[in-house]
Amino acid sequence: MDARGPAGGMPRRAFLAATLGGLAVTLAACTDGGPTPTPTPTRTPAPSPTPSAGGVPAPEAFLRSRWSRDPFTRGAFSFEAVGSTPELRRALAEPIADRLVIAGEGTSSDAPGTVHGAYAEGVRAARTIADLADEGDRIAVIGAGIAGLAAARTLADAGHDVVVVEAGTSLGGRLRTVEDDAFGGPVVLGSVFASDGAELRPVLAEAGVATRPFTPNVQARTPDGVVAEPSPAGWEAIAIAQEWAAGNSADVSLTNALIRSGAVPISGEPGADGLSPRDWLVNAISTGVEPTTGAAPTRVSAKRFDADMVWRPTSRVVSGWSALIDRLADGLAIAGSSVVTTITVGDDGVGLRLDTGESLRMHRVIVTASVGVLKTDTITFDPPLPLLHQRAIGVLGMGASDVVWLAFDEPFWRADAAGATPTDGTSGDANVFTLVGATPTVAAWLDVGVDPRRPVLLGILAAEHARRLAELDDDDALAEVLASLEPFAPR
Template sequence: MDARGPAGGMPRRAFLAATLGGLAVTLAACTDGGPTPTPTPTRTPAPSPSPSAGGVPAPEAFLRSRWSRDPFTRGAFSFDAVGSTPELRTSLADPIADRLVIAGEGTSADAPGTVHGAYAEGVRAARTIADLADEGDRIAVIGAGIAGLAAARTLADAGYDVVVVEAGTTLGGRLRTVEDDAFGGPVVLGSVFASDGAELRPILAQAGVATRPFAPVIEVRTPDGTVVESSAAGWDAIATAQEWAAGNSADVSLTNALIRSGAVPISGEPGADGLSPRDWLRNAISTGVEPTTGAAPTRVSAQRFDPDLVWRPTSRVVSGWTALIDRLADGLAIAGSSVVTNITVGDEGVGLRLDTGESLRMQRVIVTASVGVLKTDTITFDPPLPLLHQRAISVLGMGASDVVWLAFDEPFWRADAAGSPDDAAEDANGSTDEPAAAADGEVAATTDTDANVFTLVGATPTVAAWLDVGVDPRRPILLGILAAEHARRIAELDDADALAAILAALEPFAAP
């Protein structure tokens, strides 16, 4: 089931009632710190575990995200669609009339689609606005995701008068974390990974966010459950396509490059394992390209797609993001359930119109709405955004990616169902979960050889990959990643139909 609003939501214990630029404004649901960013998931009665037709037992617990259906995100993260360049992202971040700055992972030229990229862009936007601001300026930050909170925190710490205007009832945006006893702790419904981004690492440590090194060990199975040795045929075809695309002045889609480079048609003749190069190309796309970008290869830039981003070692957040969100939001004036519908930029300031009909007048504004939201008419700008900003929003893509969490009685997908992928000895000798600052430099990769990432070849998978995240053998947990059109399709289903489709996708991974 998907996680919806919290039982208590954002505390409504303080109201912002101030004369801002001569306009009396009351913003409901405005906190002065101590927010509760963790929504409580809705839960249907837990199904009784019993084998399905494909041998997959019913889970003890089920949670999922549905970012493409969220009107305040319209997707999971931005990606480089055809024609995208780092310069486009940078231009989207340029100040407008010295009063408005757009920020978020979508404006990051170095780390788009990442938590540390969003955080760094929030800090960058705050510093830009601070350089432009006059003494006594009131500043609004639209959006209480990681970029918005980073911007507001930076400005507040510098002594500026800041208010955060958030459309939803919770804080954290796409870093949503819920507490669920059935999973033994926090469940992250957004990004489950953290990098060693220079700006983010210290604040993770200060907030006490616990991470665990995650070194992907991939096991590939066929639809009948046979474990097969991975082939590079698919990635070789993609490399050929990208080499061809790099020699062209005009960007094309990855699909177009595959065709025009001659990488496809690709042989459909099966080898000794019953699999063809065509099968492996489909595997590379569905389990690599699509979960990395959230998009089909028909939309992905052949010149900009980076294969090195696929399943690289990183760190998994095991304590959830709540501590980080709490730390950034502490003491900030935050107006929840306040949807900004219009932004008017003038010589004397910036006017914000809310969906309630209320207005707010500020001197400077930082907008951290996602690229997906900026593509819609959710927020209108008067005057319209500059042409370079409009082009960036039009060209950049917004990917669809969701996670599904399943808790089971037994780890039926493991070769040794009694073991743990991270080795139960870790728990016997003390947990390895620790705040992000515990290690200097690069996160050490694990030395485990047991598979912890499961993918499918020989058919198009509904779930791009399954991650074995049940470190504690007493709590076998799988994390499924849905991507591109599969994510959008499953997001449209109700919980019962979504769970049925997801369990069917698990059938090849039921231990033979």
């Protein structure tokens, strides 16, 4: 597959003309190439091997995502903000003037915020637009993430004339995978989990995407590094708040429900272990609610938050997503580095204006921009989107969530580091590490070192911590995440 245009660096003017042949195209700028399936990562140079003041050794390698700073994603995934409903997501998916359909994980009422939800919505949008299309219609798909590629693949396989218009320089969107020998293989900078039994599962198998069972075994430690006996106090307080919210006519934030239900104030009196119910509530929020939603409890719907989704992954993608992206993109006409700024829907077609001044004329369009992008003025719709679509975009939240990957020489965080036994959910050893007794910078650390010779930790950043660290340069961000590892270092 070659989604980058012909060999030899065909200029963008010719690339668009070749892939969009027969369209009314006004070409302005000339730049080289289209998207490549996998971006080249920028990796922080290997730090000095001197251990930190807290006993955390310097990592051999460090990689991270910064989705909230990406102008083409504006966050990691949508979440159920106050006022969100499945009906709003379904409304956002409704066709507009029989010409335009919006799709992505944000339109999924069954699996929002998930890879399989995005894939299923791409397929759904393709079938919807195909039912509306006339023979010979030219169809554009805006966005080459999983939803956009699924839509384009479905349409192309059905014989439709389709082109993908991608703003970035790479394919796959938030399923970005990079190769780095320091980590012993692919590094996933987006979602690292896949759900069993979903529509996507057979597609992953067909594409050769390797997964490994992952059963979370969560361990909490105090700032002093002491393993804490788990307490249900925090989740019990959240359950009280949600029970109160369910009987309330208006939706409120989880924070509001905690207060109005009487679940908080909660005792700050420490027990024999030095931990209080308040500590465990902070732990439940910072290592459960926030990683699941990408948002603070002040923004999360008390009615819609699903506590059963906390630490419920079943499989981890160990080969990266590239094989799936390559398979979906194979043979498609893809115009990369093409930012759509205006979509004009008319009686006889849809006009697309690019940031370079180029114009495309299509019959139908599928838009797979994220909820975060739709909330901005990156894309102007003419006429404006219907009011219910606007309401859905305004109400749905876009969460901030990032990952940090660290490769170490020794697995110092394991109970028996000398044994160097992989703990990737295949044994009774802890493989998810959280902090209780203080608010963590990193919501949770996952032991994903499947090769004893390459111990690897994957950190989950969420909500405001994700946004704050995304603004830091690599050196400052690395210093903060290493400091958050101190409770898990040898003493």
